[in-house]
Amino acid sequence: MECYKCGKAPFAKKKVEFLQLGISLGKFDALVCPVCEETVFEGSVSKKIEVKAKEAGIWGLARKTRIGTSGSSLDVKVPKVIAEFLSLKKGQEVLIEPLERNKIEITII
Numbered sequence: 001m002e003c004y005k006c007g008k009a010p011f012a013k014k015k016v017e018f019l020q021l022g023i024s025l026g027k028f029d030a031l032v033c034p035v036c037e038e039t040v041f042e043g044s045v046s047k048k049i050e051v052k053a054k055e056a057g058i059w060g061l062a063r064k065t066r067i068g069t070s071g072s073s074l075d076v077k078v079p080k081v082i083a084e085f086l087s088l089k090k091g092q093e094v095l096i097e098p099l100e101r102n103k104i105e106i107t108i109i
């Protein structure tokens with residue numbers, strides 16, 4: 001099967017380490033383009049990855065939250081499941097920076 005991204009070479013089968021949230025879930029069968037390195041995990045492999053991520057407690061950590069107010073600043077409420085994953089505590093210092101007009105990054109420092 002030709003790489004659908006660059007179209008310059010066929011995909012090759014390869015074992016690829018899968019990282020989620022910086023945690024390795026192991027090596028899995030993948031199709032990798034030797035030119036642009038586009039990596040595809042087939043359906044059955046994606047299921048295995050999902051199972052591993054669930055076992056590691058890092059599956060589906062995204063949550064909706066709301067912006068609150070604190071004096072003249074705005075607060076971002078961090079949902080409990082994310083706070084626990086990050087071992088985030090009240091008073092912890094973080095660096096917050098906009099990445100785009102609709103995206104921010106918060107780094108624990």
Ligand SMILES: [Zn+2]
Nearest residue numbers: 003006033036
């Ligand atoms: Zn390619």
